[in-house]
Amino acid sequence: MTPVEIGLYLLYALVVALPLLPGLLELRAGDDDDPLKIDASYARDPRFLGKSMRAKVEPIVDATHGEARVQFLNRKNEFALITDAYRSPDRVRFDDIVLSRGDFHVGDRSVMLDVYARGDVAVGAYAQVRTLAAGRNARFGSRLSVVRWIDVEGDCTIGDAADLGQSVAASKRLVIGAGVRFSRLFGRPISVIDGRRAELHALSAGPLLARASGARRLVKTLTLDPGARIEDDVVAAGDVELLPGAVIAGSLKAGGTVTLRANACVVGNIVARETVTLEADAMVLGHIFGDLDVVLHAGALVGDRHAPKTIHASRAVRIAPEACIFGWLIAERGGQTTAKDSPA
Amino acid sequence: MVVALNAWLTVVIALMSIYTIRHWVFTFSRVYGKQRMSFSDAYEEHPPSVTVLVPMHNEEKVAEACLDALLASEYPKDQLEIVAIDDQSADATNDILHAYIERHPQVKILTMAGPERGKANALNVALESVQSDFVLVFDADYTPGRGLIRTLINAFVDPEVGAVMGRVVPRNTSRSLLTRLLSMERAGGYQVDQQARYNFNLLPQYGGTVGGFRRRMLAELGGFDPHALAEDTELTAKIFQHGWKIVYDNRAECYEEVPEAWESRFKQLRRWSRGHNRVLWSHLFGLVTAPVLTIPQRIDAALLMLCYAVPPILLSGWLAAIALFLLGRLPYVGGVTLAFAVVLYNAFGNFAPVYQVATAEVLDGSTTRLLLLPYLFYMFPFNTWAITTGFIDAVGDIVKSRRGRWDKTARVGNAP
């Protein structure tokens, strides 16, 4: 063999091996060979944000006495003002995070960063808040703007025309006004302006609440006559309509839309590939998962006082005044409460 | 002769192209499309009763870690039953389990006496005494997180859902080239393939672990075939034929241990292929003619069922190419397209082509491990041969009406 021939063989061997070289280096270095990190402690919790903030903030508050100003966690350029209680007039603008051992009251048109208060919170109209966690009850005026989230360990009331950011959660009652935009809400219950009508209606519907045996009924489409009752789970390929007073004692799956006319009821869950509509005083005691929109009219009720549930809309949620939801409401593309005098 | 060989080669290349396009569409959907969410968000303070079955055969290295993880679950204790099934272990598994229940009486043991052995049979026997509405199954090398049981059970919010499947994540990735490649294959198979099939309302697969089913549904379907080597695929086929659905929950992640030795992986792949191809034989016709399935679902069913028959078909395509070459009649373009078809196929260890694996790793936030992608090519003859031998086993089983033997995947037990 000539030197050129040997050179060509060697060069070819090198060129053939070349694509494997970067991988070989990575294999030896092991720069990216850890398993994917799974958080073993993860458990779904609608109030995760608030709880995790409290866990971080409480030690800071406990470690100080009186009024103090400290660097907030490891955030650059952010300081926390720690105080026993905070009360301010209108139009105050905060450059610091506020951690209050007591109440926190600010007037109209205030602009806040993160706020944590162990006591009650009261915020005036036209206010803006980045993050807020309250240890007791909270009340917000109209036109509130939330950049991130609010979590309240008690009752929470929010005025009309608010923009609720990513999430608002209350461990007890969450009352929101008309024209409010939201993404995720949690409350026991969430009611729009006044949910007593729906709650009272639910109390009178006791006999409906017996769950079905769990048998499955397959149908193409379904229109359930007024006052009729199905004891099984229903799986429909198309649309489902429950006429006034009709009841499905099991769960309902529909390949199309689901419409519950006045006073109709589904005791189990509703899963629909299209829009779910609950007309006046209709009731769903289980979860609602809609691949499109979910629409709740006046007096509609979802969930149960003792068993909160979820409404999950892959698109939007529209809720009319006097509707009431026990549990978690998720609108992937945003939700809105309607005006007092207009239907959902 | 030449015409027949060319025709067969064309068929093989066409089949490869169909799979390639299918996986491209899947990947596209996963990256840019609207992701169909499972029911993870269902808030439930009173979840239903659930029984977790953990079949074990020679699991002394991993049994305790799995049970510890299950006991740490946040699922209400009064609604949770954990049953460890000792399926005639020859090692210390039984002793370990008995010592374990001394400390943790809430765990139950079911000891299988024989003579039958295998996961499907063990599950059938265990199910006879289960009272819960829902049953979850974990292999013994799995370590579920605190919230995983609830996440999986949430899928049954939908009354049409008969089974649920979570995502499998290898924990021993750093051990060898094999474990790293398997980790990449798993990513492609779950993060992209399963999620895309769920997005398109096709046939996500129940994988036999990190998943579960309705007890009532399984009873309706007659339980597991006790001799099945791929009881998960068999259940998948039966579920869809009977109008039930399977939910894939990409958020329900769980660590597993992948084989660290080539020999062990070869046996595993061979067993999967053998079991899967037997299901192909018994359920393909039923699936593609099932009136409850849509046309896209039937096509997906056919492609899913055929996936373990593809390597032997591909091998036959290679033989046709060799014959044409020796005859001096290999078409110019034939050689090129065959090469591309084969290589695009080559990463099909877990039925995920290279671009699907790469996309899954990007979604997972991986970086330099992607440099190992060319090594998937290295796996090509290995996977092809392992699956082909399993295919031959299955053909033998069908012809001779014999039962398959369950080859146990060896455990290493190196939890992180």
Next chain:
Amino acid sequence: MPKAGAAQAARVTIRPHRSYRTLRVSRVSWLGSAVTLPIGVLLAYAALLVLWPRATAWMSALLAQSTPITRNVPDNFLFIASTVPIPNLPPLSVFGALDVAGLCAAAILLAGFYAKKNAPLPLWIIGNLIVLLITALWAFFEGRAGYDGPTYMLLLERTSVIMILCSPIFAVVVAALLPFTLLERVTLFTLLIALDFFMSVLRLAVFALILTHTGVILETNLYLFLGPLIDVVYFIAVYSLVVVSLSRRLARTEDAWEWL
């Protein structure tokens, strides 16, 4: 309503879980991707038109000067001219083929014994030995196998040309799955075509040399296992490099994560 301060206006930086992650791609990027296909193919074709004749002629001249290969033939495929080196194939010995078949059989048995672990490398070797065995047996029974020297080399050369022309198509199709930047796309194309080009010319020379020594018996292995197939490993390797770049970039850009 008061104006939002800088802190309030800051984007929400909560990272959703990877399970929900999707990627965004701009219309400009899509347009770029669509435009890249014809441009890529045209560039590859232009490179072949201009460089392929010179590179193959240079390589053939080098072989003629310094190796046993002294013959070459001109070719014109898809208007791309080339000079293809032709191996001086030793005549096929029927009994020599039988010897090769025997040696292969013995080697397969031996490799089979040591390859009990069923690992990929032994399987690669065994796979090649089986093809060699089939070729040898074919040669023994038929008296011929595969192609004569010029036809084989033309087959190899034309396959290489098609591979280089096909590369941009596959690159575009695969690159469409991820939001690559223009620079990453250009890197993918350039590296892919350059390496493929270089590899193809080198392969023509090396295969001609190997066949000069071994005869037709190795033709099948070289073409079907060690030939254009290797180009696809190149493709994957180059692709993996740009994907790493993309993944690192996305890791720095939290906007890539969508909050549900």
